[in-house]
Amino acid sequence: MELLRNEALEPSRPGLLAGESFDLALKRAMEDLSAEIRKGTPETTTAFVDSFYQLTQSRADPPLPSIWVYAALSFRGRSRADADVLDRAAAAKDSFLLIKACSSSCSRRKSVSLLAPVVFEAYGIVSELFARGASSKRDKRAVREVGSLVDAVLGYMGICSCDGLHEGGDELGMITDFADLVRVWLGSGEDLERFFPLLTDDMSRTLVQGGCGVSYLAGAVVAEAFLLKMCLKLHVKGAARSELEKELRSWAVASITGFRDSYFFEILVRMLIQTSLPGISLLGSEDQALLRKVLYDAIVLVDYSFLGPEKIADLPTEHVKNLLMTRLVVAYEAIEYFRKHGDQTLAISYINAFSSSALPSQIMKLARREIGVEINASGSVGSSPRALIKWLLELEDQGLRFFDDNLLKCRAKLVFDVSVANEKPVLELEDKKQEDNVLFYIDNKGEEKDKDEDGDGEGKDIDESMSTAFIAAAHAMDMTENEGKKRKQRKRAGKEKRIKFLKYELAENADLPEERSKGVGGDGSASEVDNPSSDEEE
Template structure:
């Protein structure tokens, strides 16, 4: 971003004004925009001509314009033609043609996802737009994440004025609710708290946007599944999720999905019924637990310590999923989760990390690679002084001790006839494991530590230090606008609206994406 003062002309004022920086220009312009919109006699009637002229000149001075400046200019254009999401998507994609990485083009899509959520368009129109967004996401995701010297191509952070830009984009839908809740309706509270922190990374914002688009597509699939048997619909959701995640190959997106599961229910209750939310949650459990994705395990140019939250979250949601399956009486599904976890990269990573970080002498390995055994091992190490769970440490220890006293502790691996679906880390091929074994009648003993984490997953709290508090930004998810229900239509939306000359295919490249390994071979 350009440094130093900015001099811009305001023709109607007959003068040129000097701003200390782009930050000050954005703050003053956002304030003026909100005042003009509030004073307008009718929606869309505000005179924004001066802002158009100023930001046209500002953007022309950057070979790769800052995200915040693009957002403000696009908000001006969208205010003139509200509802034209096709043009908005084309405008945002045009501004990022010269961006070296994927994060900024993806992050810029946040207003598009928000407008899709709040839109009263027919389901067919909404699906067409969501397909277009996912196609664009898949194209952007193929861009290199790092430059030749190993530095991230999207290492930037959002300006402090980012919160003012959020207000600009949310004002059309509500002036009373938290702007972050309006602009990021499917992100969940934890993700919004992270976005409200001053200096949040562009890469994290990109991950949130991809997660919202991913979740919105799953919701639309469920809405279109009227009359389809539940088991068949869940299988369809799982296969789409499993095939899409490696196409997006975004570490932050993966982490946001994990945190959504940690803070169940998913933030989709304005779109789906409680039963349908469970269906989507189960499909995401399958996609995140039963598959070991190479883009998470083999991250080049990234400090391996940065992956610790992801691996701890995978441990937690596995225990959550195991308990959830057992409560439903599905022991086969529960054991599928346990076995998939045990052969995944998660135990090896956590064992290696803890062994390297421990400074109190030799560390023995856990007695098994099951989630229960690994949890107990990590808690024991924390008792000896290793910081593992951060602010949640005391609570997790208390629950674990309570459950051990109440139920005892089991570490046995229990095999079942359930099929296991995972990505073989050596060959990279999809494998179906149909190993048969007896269903132990005492399987309930394995719930011990899982019970502790089931409760822990529901109450994990996020550190709020460094968060800039916004007025009215509480938990407002219950007030989210609901999709209008329309009759399911079977006609294809594949050929709708975006031409190839804008860099976007007419169909979704995510509907039948490349496999994880095909992505790696194509790199």
Template sequence: MAAGSIVVDFPSMGAACCFSSLESLLRDSTSRFLAAVSAAPDPDLTNFRSLFSRVLNTYPDPPLEAVWFFSALSFHDAPGDLRNLLHLLSAFTASSRSVTKPLALLAPVVSELFHSAKPRRETEALVEAVLSYISICSSRGPAGGEGASADAGSLLPAFGELVKVWSVRHSRDRCPFQVLFPLAGEDARRELMREGCNVAFLAGVVVAEAFLLRLCLKVQGAAGVPRAELQKELRIWAVSSISVFQNQQFFGVLLNMLVNRPLPVYSLLSADDEILVRDILYDALILVDYSFINKGAEVDQADSSLLPLFVSRLLITHDAINDARSKGDQGRAMSFMNAFFTSNIPTYFAKWATCQAGFNQLSKPAAVTPQALLSMYRYGIMHLNFQ
């Protein structure tokens, strides 16, 4: 981000204003924007557009927050033109070295698709366009050098105010984060509200929401298809999509959704269909060994940054086994157990345990079951708390 003050001219004030940073400019502009749209249904936003057009032109790779504000101004003039919004947001990242920023920018598009009253076929086509763009961005692979630094960046503190710019069209009473991230789940929204949340996490949330929205639309459009056939078809689609995206943050958000029941799809699906989607996600997240989530888990000492991901994997495996057994489906329960035995979850927790105070060197836990590992993990946490 460029350093130094920003001088802008607000004609309505009759004088130029000097802002110490982009952060202060965004906060002031957001306040003015919200006041303008509250005072009139169709306010004149010409001055805002002119100002932010100049601001964006000063950056070779414009900050996410500035792009969001400018695109909100453009969308306000043509609400409903989601394809144009997608093109606008993607155009701003054409020269970006970041892998995650282009994905994070898509949050308003996914939100508008969720709230859209367009016919389902049109919505499906637009969601497919979003997922295709996500696939293209994902194929770039991890960026090196400057790109890696960009992907490690944090959102500006003004991010929370910018969320209101996009949520105000749909509700002034509900939590703005709930409006803009309707499929994220409470835990993910809390992390997004935390000051200093990183861009990579936002990108993972956006990909998870787009993925879940498409999955729900597929279920909605499958009336009359036998349940078993539909589950098999959508499991294949889900596994293929996860393999293409290769995004650990996205994978972690999906895991967390399963840990915290019910899935955040209550406004899109019936209770029975929510169970179907849950079963599809159990299959896709547990039965397949994805190479991209194993990076950092095969070294001598388990990468502690992966601990939340592995704990979530352990929890949903345990839940999936119990769920299958409660339904009398022993074959399905055994499939989950076999996937657990052949995964690197037991090895990861053995390595994690050896790093904690009071544990001797272990190659594998004595009892390799999800329940045993959960007990070992909880004991390890308790042991550390007593040190």
């Protein structure tokens, strides 16, 4: 085992390849290996280990396929389909250590993307253990081992995210023939889309069949590891339901803050559009509902500074558009979800959080760019998610395109199918008293994480250090009785004088100012925050 772990750290072998010779050698090796896999003779593929090892050592920043295949062939030599779960967990851990060692000089995006097979193997073990109840001592130990592996993977992903999103090089490059790379792990004749068990069907299909960018693949791998960790947390039934919800929400917010990855965030938000979340077979119906609520809270109620206008300005235009439109649709569906389940107070909290965030003004700026003219801020656009969706669809009827994604457009059009007669008026709902600790705010700018480049022996320690650093950024908003009185006084005063902060006029005919406050709180806001750190203060 130690030999396998240290193999990638050996000095480079003589006869290194460079330039066109390297590209040609990699292409030929991939073609020969693919031919053997299609023959259905996996035992012969081990002969390629030395060839791909040399390819990983021939460059300071090896191409993704060379490391991917070398790790796959090494893993295949150690793991058997009929192996015990503890042995499989140990093999998956060795695979993680090998990939981490081989990619230590690669870009952060590539290093994270290469962990897709590790997450796939971890999911397979968890799925098998959960299916049989994991009641024996050996199974419980296996759950702990795979949980430790997932913690280590997330910790390493957090370290790769330390310096933010933007990198040079191949960060936005495309991975061609990705299906062949997946086939190295699964073998011939397998359903390749099952390689991403914690993504939606359309995401898996896009990755496997259409090729993908390194940034999108990295975001998808982070999203899978994130959801797998949530499922493992839900599997532990020690805490009370309310305490478990708080713990999950704090961990989710802390992790999203730490990753600071817009691709991961877009993928996570898009999952919530689906009727059921990926990996649903791991959870019972109650756990599924709790997971959805926690994710709604973490995505809608928090205004993350890494998604601010200045942070996403340099990202690809289509990615930014999909990100904004997906967040808008999910905000609307979250509000409707809680209305449908009778939680009007939480629905109002979501409306307040949405209108107080930077998202409405970002959508207006996007529309302004698409239209090519200034938008009159005093027009009756509206500030609720429903009103903005209707307005954007009306602009699409005039020839503009905002919902390029078919699924998004389909979900957006469902807004018109909601019976207005059965809806609670937004202002009527807003008059209801909000519960304590419904809203919380986070601003992660200026936070630093421990950049432990070693990574060996991460597991639980890394996960705990990440959580400690990031949970400190999540502030629960306590709605005191005095604040409630002040809010009522402001409403009464509004009858004589128009309220300055238009973000609380949440009816569909309310005005939407061109610029909105980036955070929640301050005078006239839905709640108060005790000394929040903001981007402007730094």
